[in-house]
Amino acid sequence: MIHQSDRNNLISMSDETPAGIAGPRISLMMHCVAIGPVISLTIYHVFFGKPGVGLALACVCAILLFAICLLLARPESKAHQLIDGLFMFISLPVLLWSLTQENMYGIHLIAPSIFAAFIVLPVRLSSVLMAIYTPVAIAVYWHLNGPEEGIRVLFGLMCVYFFGFGLSHILVSMHRDMAYSAYIDTLTGAYNRNRLFDQLKLHLQSVRRGQSTVTLVLLDLDHFKAVNDEYGHAVGDDVLSWFAQTLMSFTREEDLLFRYGGEEFLLIIPGQNSDDCENTITKIRSRMKDAETPYGLDITFSAGVCEAQAAKMDLDTWIECADQALYQAKRDGRNCVRSWAQSD
Ligand SMILES: Nc1nc2c(ncn2[C@@H]2O[C@H](COP(=O)(O)OP(=O)(O)OP(=O)(O)O)[C@@H](O)[C@H]2O)c(=O)[nH]1
Incomplete structure (x- = not known):
């Protein structure tokens, strides 16, 4: 039997991201699809305020920059996770802030951003972070639009939260089990x-x-x-x-x-x-x-x-x-x- 701590270190589930276990190319694509819209909206709010060619260009540049940063960092490395974290920590508050603005531009991206967090952040971090972020987004929306609208958003976002939570845990634990059985001799528990x-x-x-x-x-x-x-x-x-x-x-x-x-x-x-x-x-x-x-x-x-x-x-x-x-x-x-x- 190998030591328990070593089993845990073999694949540490808390450090894994669903995007990271998919391999570098798929991971890059998932990052861009997941975080791209959130970056776009962030730039839109911070620099422009209304759609236009400038916005489109800025979004393309931001997504390219993001992709280059990720390409330079090895998937599953600390640098990779830092880049993800940085982009999420900038984008999520901007989306929240957008709810307080006239027309609430960010409302359509709250659900995708919660899902994106579950895909690109380590499972434990995303579970905790989104367990705080989702109720806050619901509360802000409820407070500004009343209970009838608030309840609709509550159901929608809670579904996204639980779906993202379940999916990320299933993917990462399946990957961990596969890696475990690839490395461990089942009869003796020693490494193979x-x-x-x-x-x-x-x-x-x-x-x-x-x-x-x-x-x-x-x-x-x-x-x-x-x-x-x-x-x-x-x-x-x-x-x-x-x-x-x-x-x-x-x-x-x-x-x-x-x-x-x-x-x-x-x-x-x-x-x-x-x-x-x-x-x-x-x-x-x-x-x-x-x-x-x-x-x-x-x-x-x-x-x-x-x-x-x-x-x-x-x-x-x-x-x-x-x-x-x-x-x-x-x-x-x-x-x-x-x-x-x-x-x-
Ligand atoms: N039950 C069981 N037997 C195994 C397994 N793998 C190998 N063996 C057996 O291990 C035995 C090894 O025999 P030998 O190589 O002659 O070694 P030994 O009898 O221990 O003799 P010495 O090493 O010279 O002391 C063989 O009978 C194999 O069939 C296994 O997974 N389970």
Whole structure:
């Protein structure tokens, strides 16, 4: 089982926007369609007051500027969200203010702007912001036009609010679930190989920059075939699941566990060198020995440890060296840990 905080970090729903998960091109189109009319109306009110060629040009320029800003910022980056936020925080009050003006120019754009906020802002932010903005817009309109008109707008805007709220949550949670099942091995709860190479690359880069020490551990259950043969595949599955979960409960938040193969797991342990790691695995082994195992089976594992060495290693050699150390542990009788430096 991977740590809860890490599951949450895998895809943080509160930071995601429906536009952002659609990919850069669709995202850009959705931003322009969603915010474009709101920008147009804002310029109209602030600079012109009545329609004309100047207004049209200003609107085109504003939307182009907006699109360029977004193109320069990576989707889902903080800069991207800042640009969205900035445009929404300028546009929404202007729309509200327009309700207090003669002819209430902005009334037709209040509903689209609420919807736009749900599409381009992070879900948590848009839910809170629009839960304040929608009643304020209704109250302003009600106050100026009386209860009969007010009730109509109330129904309309509340529908838009709940529709936008529901849609944005559905889209983002569907995306999160998809990303989750793409990264997590369902039997054990450990990460699967899809995420492994990205993480190894990131850690190797930080070692090369001299920023950290990272050690990789390959772990393999001993005589696991015998468990399957003697007790059946279902019991074997329970053992794998127990092993992964127990391992994760004995490691730190920043250690990442991957299911590397059938009964083979890989741990990335940042901040520990080879010796520290050997000690850690030895401690884990003795805690596991005392733990309650499924069906009271005697479960042991062998481990190969390899610290990343900036000058020498690429990804393949790093894993290969850990594999050699694991092979040595198996040759030395199993139920032990060997580090690559020793076995080399
Ligand atoms: N139940 C179950 N068994 C699996 C799974 N994946 C692989 N296996 C089994 O794991 C066993 C691995 O056997 P071996 O590679 O011979 O390893 P071992 O018996 O642990 O022997 P040593 O590693 O040398 O100690 C095979 O019997 C596979 O069928 C799985 O998802 N579930």
